[in-house]
Every structure is written in C-alpha cells, then in structure tokens.
Amino acid sequence: MISDLSDATPEQLLRAAEDGVRDRRKAEVRQLELLLAWADLHSGDPQAEPGAVPVRFGGPRLISLGGDGTPEVADLALVEMAIARHEHVLSTRGALADAFDLRHRLPAVWAGVRAGRCEVWVVRRVARMSRTLDRHQIRIVDEAVAAALDESPSRILAIAEAKVIEADPAAHRARVEKNQQDKGVWYPKARPGSQVDDADNTAGVGTVFARLDEADALAHQHTVDDLAAALAEHADVPEGAEPLSMELWRAEAFAMLADPAAVLAFLHDINDTPGTSEVEEVAQQPSRDPRRSAEIVVHVALDDTGALGPVARVESLGPRLLTQVSDLLGRHAAISVQPVIDLHTGRSVNGYEHPTDVKHRTQLRTVGDVFPHATGLFTRSGRAPDHDHTVAYDKHGPPGQTGDHNDTPLTRHHHRAKTHVPGYTVLQLGPDKWIWGTPHGLYRLVTSGGTTAITRAEYQLHAQDAIVLAEGYAA
Template sequence: MSSGPSETSPEQLLQAAEECLLEGRRVEVRKLDVLLAWADSFSGDPQDEPDAVPIRYGGPRLIALGGEGTPKVSDLALVEIAIARRESVFTTRRRLADAFDLRHRLPLVWAGLQDLRCETWVGNKVASMSRKLTLEQIFLVDVAVSEALDEAPARILQIAEAKIIEADPVAHQERIDANRTRKGAWCSRSKPGASVEGESAGVGSVFARIDEADVEAHREIIEDLANALAAHAGPVAEGDEPLPMDHWRAEAFAMLADPAAVLAFLRGEHPTDTPETDEAPAAPTPSPAPVASVVVHVSADAETGLLNPVARVEGMGPMLLSQVRDLLRRYAKVTVTPVIDLHAGRSVNGYEHPTDVKTRTELRTIGDVFPHATGTFTRTGRAPDHDHTVAYDKHGPPGQTGDHNDTPLRRHHHRAKTHAGYRVHQLGPDRWIWRTPHGLHRLVTTGGTTTITAGEFHALKALAMELAGDYAA
C-alpha cells in the first residue's frame, strides 16, 4: 500500500489483511503447482534415455515418494529444483510427496486448497499422516477433511486423525501394540558441569511412556494432590507472589515416591498428629475408587446398526473402542448416563442457562463460536461463557434462555462482543452470523467459519428471529 498508516482507514487495513492472507495461500499453492509440474517433466524412466548411466554406476532412477497411486520421479532431477527452492533435497522430497498425495489421493482436499479455504501446510500434514493408507481407504479421509477445511487447523487435523484410524483400525491397533512394547520410565542423572548451570542445578527430569489410561490416572492424582498441597501451604506473605501450580504438581509427583505419605496427607494426618503409643497402627482404610466423567461420541452404521470402531473422547481425541474399554476398565464402577439428543431444544424463563442446555451447546459446537476461533472447551478444561445472543430482558417475554439463544464464547471474545461493537445473530442451535465493528461479515457453524457478503448477512439476519423462534421449545 502506498499511503502511510495515518492515511489508511480501518476498513482499508482490514481489506489489506484479508488480501495478504489469501495471497499468501495462493503463493503456497502455486509453489506446489510448480513443484508438481517439474516432477511431471521428469516422470519418465531416465534409464530409457540414450547413453543413460546405469543405476549400478550411480545413474538416475525412478523413485516413489508418495503413497499408493502416485507417480514416480527421477531422483537426481530433484536436486536442481531444491536449489531453486533454496532448501535441502530431503525437504523437497517431503514436499513433493505431500503434493503427489494431495493431487492423486486427496483430490477434494487439493481442490479446497486451490480455493484457498485453509493454509497449505494443513493439507500437507493430512497427506503425510495418511500416506500409508490404500487408495480405497484414503477416500474416507478425503471426503471428511474436505468438508472441514473451513474449520481451525487443529480441528481439521483431529478429524483427519479420526478418519485415518477409522479407515484402517487394524493398522492402528498394531501401532498401539508396538508402542506398548516400548514403554519405559527414565530418570535423568547429573552430568559434569550441571551443578553450575542455571536450569540444571539441583533439579532432575523424569520421563515415562505408559498406557493412555495410566497417564489419565496419574494426571488426576497429581492434580488432586497438587491442589491439596497448595491449599495446605496457606496464604503467602505480603509482597510475595504465590507459587504456580506447576510447582505444586512437581511436589505432588515427588510425593508419589512415598504412597503411605500421600494417603496420610490426603486424610489430613501429619507426623505431629500421631500419638505416642505402643499399640500397632490401625490398618489403612482403602482409598475410594477414582471418579471420572468421560464423554464418548460414537456413531452407528445406518444399514447394519453396528458401532463405528472409532469414538471421539472429549479431551483425549479419537480412540478405538477397544481403547475406550481399556480406559473404563480401570474404574470399578461405571455409570452410563443417557444419550444426549443434540436435536432437542429447551427454553426456560430464568436468566441462567440450565446445565443440560449448556451441555448440548458445548457438545454441538465443540469450541468457541467467535469467528475463526481455535479454542476447544475440553482441551483446556475451562468452561465457556454462555452468552445470550440476544441480550436478556428481565421485562421481556418468557423463554428467552435456551438452545435458541446461547452463544458459547471464551472470556476474551465475550468481552469483545459485549464492549467492542460486534453484532451477532443466531440462526438456530448451531449457526451464527457476525459483523465486526468495521464491516467484516462471517458465518460460523459447526463446520467452521466462512466469509459472507454484507448482503448475505442482512438476508440471514432477516431470517434469524424466525428460525430461532421456531427452534425454541
């Protein structure tokens, strides 16, 4: 832009920001196009050329870089294009493998990248993750990921991960079994010079590879014990900063080396509480079984009624049903709560959103519904603010609070909506339209965020009240 910042309006700066984003994506796609065109020019067998140096003497040969169904390329031809790209041949090979997979194995995702729907690196990552699948298996991944390209990168990769597991559950079970044979725990040892280095003096590290169910069990006990230790520490001195929870988690982990001390501490027993007596100490009472709430999303085949072999576990991601069974087997008592019908709606007369409404909204949306937001509710463990899309009026009609008037937001986005001039209208339980203070318009659904025009915004706005009214019970 030729004009200085002081001469540029906020609307022009926003337009420039969008143009830069799309141009960056366009350039990245163009780089893949050029790389593919170069590979196509060297896809013939170099050994068929006159006077070709035999392979046994170091001559060029065809190599396969991508997954099943992708073409081969002359290996030595990639050296020169790597120079032009100013990167190593190894990096060029990896990028060409991704490009081959996108063009030949993930055509729907490739079309989405060419339409600039998401960052190219996301498509490259999906191609790399799914490389071992067959052409028949990868079709499932291509369809699901292409439909999700308007979502945040983390969500796209979660969907890709789930579909890769679903496409070949046998291979995933083999990965799990192989990893479980490589479990272990490692404790660092002091190295020469460590005692005078700032971050190494007096501390060590512990690293462990254990089953996922065991990780969750350790996470729970460490978190509970850390909170108890922090509470027992009492208030900090005036002027001092409280110790962070990471400190107390480390103390809790160290305390696990003495299980008896952990049990005594959690019962409120301390060395000074033990009376001097010749009587044998009473046998410790067994600790109660751990309690956990696990939300599992499963689907069934429409024709056979059989459960899909892959489930999505809130906070943990996609898992085989066998993994879910292993996770639940740890607990002596399992209570299955009723299935939540995400198609149902409910409204109440009070200001507060009922728990069942909050739960349905969070399960429908998965994360923050602010435009292009990336936060998910279960990954961080922090509950969202359930904001009334249309502000609550204590003198207004009944039924203002419910699925039809619930916008889940992180606190920062909630503050922006409330105080910074954003406008939002809800088109039902899982669709919102937004207008920013300087005139950007977005449609947010469970499939992600898409750009809409001002005309589309106003047309949808006219439908918002009618649609929301129909949904409210």
Template structure:
C-alpha cells in the same frame, strides 16, 4: 507513492480489505509453488535407467523413487537438488514438498481442488497429506471426502483432528497394530543427575489413560497441599515459609515424588478432609470418571467401524476406551438428546443447556476460533441477544446461547460485535467494521451484506412469501427458522 505511504493512507476499513486481499495473494503464491513442484516432478517421471548410457544404480546412478503415498507416480531421485536450489531450500525440504504435492493431486483430489480454489490454508492440506500417507490408495478417499468438506471454513486444529479420526477409521486394523507396537515401547526412564542443579529428569511413555490418571492424581495432591500446607511442611522443612511462593509446577514435582509414598498420600487426603476441604472421589479409594464419547448413529447401531472421539484424548478404538476406564467405576448415562430444548427465567445457564450447546457447537463460536469445547473447558455461555432483567421470560436457553472463550467474550462485549443465533448451533457475526461471518459446526464462512440481511430477516421473508401465496403464516421463532436460513447459506 511508496508501499509504506499507501498503507499509511488506509483507514480501518481499508486495512481490513487489504488484509483479506493479501491473504488471497499469499494463498495463490503457495498454490503456484505446488503447481510448479508438480510440473518439475512430471518432467522427471521417466525412468533414468532406461536412457542410453545410464549409470547403473549400484554405481550411484539415478533412479525412480516414491516420494508420496501409495498410488503416486515415482520421481527421479537426483532431480530434487536443482529444484531445491531454485526454491532456496534444503533438498530434504523440497523432497517433502514434492511428496505432499503428489499426494494432494493423486490421493486427495477433492482436497486439492479446494486448495487450488484458494479455499484453505495450504499448510493444513499438506499436513493432512502426511497424516494419511501410510493409507492404501483405496482407503485414503474417506479422509479426502471428509477433509474437503470441512477444510474451507473449519479452523485448522479441528480439520487436523477430523483427519486424525478419519485416518483411524479408514484402516482400524492398521491403527490397532500401531497401538500394539506403541505399547511395546512403553517404559519409565530416570535420567542421570542434572548438573549443577542436582535434579533428575524422569521420562514416562505410558498409555493415554494412565497418563490422564497420573495427571489427575498429581493435581489432587497439589490441591491437598494447598489445603494443608502444614502437612507438606512437616515432610519438607526446607520449603519456603509461604507455600504460595512455589509455582504449581513446583508443587506438582513434589507431588510426583509422593506417588512412591501411598501411605503419606492417604494421610494427606485424610488431613485435607479434616480441614473441611472437599477431596474428589478420584483421590480416594474408589475412582470415578466421566467420559464423553462422540459417536455417529451408525456406530451405535453397530454398522460402522468409526472410532469414538474422547474429549481431551482424541479418536480411540473401542478397545482403547475399554482400557481407559477399566479400573474405574463406570456409570453409563443415557444418550444426550440434542433435539431437546430448555429455556429458563434466569440469567444463569442451566447445566443441561450448557451441556447440549457445547455438544452441538463442537467449539468456540467466535469466527475462526480454534478452541474445541469440552465439558471441563473454561468457556463462557454468552447471550447473543443480551439478557434484559426487565425483559420477557425464557431469555436463557438453547435458543440464546453462544459458547465463547473469555477473550472472545470480552471482545464481543466491549468492542461492538453483533451476533444473531440462527438455530441451535449457527451464529451470524458482524464485526465492528461490518465484516459478516457465519459460524456453524462446519466452520466459519464469509457472508456478504445481502446474504447477511436475508439471514437476519429470514422470518420476515417467509411471512411475506406466505402472504403472497395465500398460505397461513408459519410460526416464527425469536431466533429465526433453521430451514429458511439454511436455504440461503453461502456455499
């Protein structure tokens, strides 16, 4: 039987099972490749200059070189080429792979153990190795511990975002020095006229805060263009009669030119206001901004040098956050208490529930989703227990809210997925063909049928245990007990 025939004979469940097995085989092959690379490095770790008759380095002789970060053993420089031939890759690519493998084994041992257990995508671990390579050996352990805990079930994008923040935290002084060096490289460059189109390219290297402000002002100018196309056409009579024929990027290009004409921008905003179109305050005289900072409690108490994570911009030191909002009106809001809960007798989710849920869940709650939730992101608040217009009160709230992207929401609604919310930020999913996945702030975890049943019936199990022990039954909630399901969560 050929391989094609065997695949053609599979039903839907068989295809899903074979896909899972193929992933395991792929990861095993990639780990084997790294182990062979390490074995080659070990075989070529002695100093070639110590061998009898060695050609001196000044005449092109072989030498030991450091391919990984601080704390990794050196490797003979000229051994790379033959391994590259065997792996059918360029020597530069093989040299980089050796460095990644050495970093994982010697600098990130906890993460390397997860890789060897086939618990994560190999490319994510090797990218973390490169991200943390400049850290000293005594500082990289902070990155290793955090990544090893998250990498098994967390989406790659979120793991890399975590690693980025930990690299900053591990050596904030070095990060500040890099920021200073980057600031010295800022500038704006206007290129030559592009032929034959006659356009020019403008490249700007600015701070993250300035880039965000410029982007926001461009968007608001475009909105005003759409509100008052007559004003735009007065200044640009050569534009199409129908402004809708222009893409938003084309309008942004026009708006960029208007940044050099502040008087025209001011008049445009005034005209948009006259047309009863709301122009955000950021586009008028006073600028206002809302910045969500994700902080550990130790940072609030002054006991940590960890950076704050700014939504949309990533990890930042305090001085960066200060520069980000220094020229804007700053309103400090109270810390959002994620222990609070709200339920309402309506289908629509209150803003307070949406805000707390997105801060708790970190990202889209669909299995293996990569999206990171932001307050301005376009995510739907889905009822894990479908809303019943004739049902009991309080169906909408923290206990019944799963943030999903529109695509994942459609799949859940129309393809027969089932989801049960186990606590404020933990969800048990069952796919149309019976695959179970537990999604929580640490990522997505595979669950077998038995564990899925126990999680779904946690309250029933607790009540039965209480009856056997003679203790009064514990109060059960509609979504299950957090303590009970966490005790049987798979490792």
C-alpha cells in the same frame, strides 16, 4: 495496494490483511503446482534414455515419494528444483510427496485448498498422516477432511486422525501394541553447562519423562491432581503472600509420591474421619476404586451394517479404537451409562442463567469457541466457556430469553472483546449457527463446520433469519 500504511484507514488495513491471507495461500499452492509440473516433466524412466549411466554407477532412477497410487519421478531431477526453491533436496522431496498425495490421493482436499479454503501446511500434514493408507482406504479421509476445510486447523487434524484410524483399524491396533512394548520412565541427567545456560536452564530442577499405558497415565494424573488440590487447600500461606499456582502444587504432589509414607501421613492428618485413608484404599485396590468417578463422553457411530464402527471419539482424548475405550472403562468397577443427548431438541427458561442441560448441548454441538476463526476446543482447554446471551438478556423483556436459541459459547478473551469493544454484532440463526460483524465491517458466518467470510449484503440477508425469541425451542 496501500503505498503508505501510516496513511491507511482501519478498513483499508483490514482489507489488506484479508487480501494478504488469500494471496499467501494462493502463492503456496502455486509452489506445489510448480513442483507437480516439474515432476510431470521428469516422470519418464531416465534409464531408458540413450547413453544413460546405469543405476549401479550412480545414474538417475525413478523413485516413489508419495503414497499408494502416486507417480514416480527421476530422483536427480529434483536437485535443480531444490536450488530454485532455496532449500535442501530432502525438503523438496517432502514437499513433492505431499503434493503428489494431494493431487492423486486427496483430490477433494486438493480442490478445496486450491480454492483458498485452508492453510496449505494443514493439508500437507493430512497428506503425511494418511500416507500409509492405500488408494482405496484414503477415500474416507479425503471426503471427511474436504468437508471440514473451513474449520480450525486443530479440528481438521482431529478429523483426519480419526478417519486414518477408521480406514485401517488393524494398522492402528498394531501401533498401540508396539507402543505397549516401548513404555518406560526416564530421568535424564543435566548436560554440562546447562545449569547456567539460559536455553536449558536446569538450575535446581530435574526432568522426568514417562511413557505409560494410557489408562495408567490418566489414573496417575488424577492422583497427582487430587493430592495437589489437597496440598493447596491445607497449605500455610503467609498473610499477603501470593498463593502458588496449581502447576507448582502438582510438581510438589508428584515429588511427594516418591515417599508413600509421607503421602499417607499427610492424608491421615487432614482426614477428619478415623480409619483407613483414601490413599490406603487406593493402594489396596489401585485400579478399581468405586469411589472415584469421572465423566467420559464417548461419541460413537454406526457403520453401513448397523454395527458400531471401529472408532469412537472420547472427549478430551480424541479418536480411539473401541477396544481402547473398553480398556479405559475397564479401570472402573462401576459404570453408569447416561441417556443419549439429543442435539436436535432444545428448551428455554425465563431466568438469566443457562441451565446445565442447555450448556451441555451447546458445547456438544459447537465443540469449541464460536467466535470467528477461533481455534479453542473446550475439551482440550479444560476450562468451561462463557455462555453469553446472543441477544442481551432483558429482565423486563419477553419470557423464554435463555435457552438453546440464545446461547453463544465463547472463551473469556473473546467474550470480553464482544462485550467491551464497541461495534461487534452477533445474531444467532439456529442452535449451531451465528453471523458476526466487526467494528470495521468484516462479516463472518460461523457454524459447527467452521468460519466462512461473507459480504455485508449476505450478512443482511442472513439477519432476516435470526432468532429473536424462543419460538420453536420452548419446552
């Protein structure tokens, strides 16, 4: 332990930060283990004890907290543990329910988090997400999440979400049907004092909440985005004035939809082609405008029988039942199916720019930013990554420098760090595997399965497998 942080070297501070993460995770696991040990001591039926006060008079009883297959615990025994944990007994119950689920229903995940591979809050959330599954259904969640524990929290939760739906598609279908009955639009009124309260700050603005059918919500979003883009393009911006953000233009477009005549007049004025405007056509045929196009990337898998599984992953949306995907696609009159992209293929070119097909394959392989411990998912951020050459492009170098073998997708901030902070190193071991070194000697292996800490010796060992030229990937 460093006694005086002001005297520490950069390397010592980094090592201490790493040690702190490991110790914190271990301590949080220890708290769950203490809860489980306490529950084990109080798993017997208190009503079987001599002189027990009957339940009808307020006496202790066994209760179930976790999902199917977890043991019961004496309810009043948790009160004293809550005092020891400095929290309300309901918080203690919730933590024990998660711990029960992890130990008894998600054993592979529990083993991984005990090994320090993941933040405890992430797996606790997985336990809550999957609590309605029975002890047999939850096995596919356990297997998939355990294999993904080195990935970012958002990826782990996305995988867990998909597997919970896959494990019980009938229950998810019921959720969808119930939500269809709970749709609505709300215009809440400002509370007294909110005009001047900094916490609420509703002065001059209103709020709208809407719950729509998913396909309708996407269609509404596209309409607002298109109208906002048109308003921004044809706005009269005074010279030297700062242009409005697209968020503000979307608000203007949303408000403008309250007056359809104004929308039609605006689009008529900016439309160079005489005749019916696009919005008029959309009004006549709102859900089947063949001129509206959108690329939807759907990932599907086959089950053991060779048929399509019940769940597909839709880029930018997440896991959806196949029936939901059909509904989304059903909003388009014309659908063109593109060929399946083979992520096992690759090619290289002699120019500097990465070809579109190479970028597409790289983004599908990696899903997100490949900087160590990055959490950004390209489909969620809406912004295309920077496709950086892993080994810097040399215009006087050998042919085939650009391709699947030499492509590191990064968000702009991480790209700037790699480029402008001396000491970062990165080597590519394959189309979906990189090793990184930091300026002060931290080393990481990054794959499509997440980030793993490695030693300097392991880094040097991996470096022998680094791809330098396009061998094996040239078209």
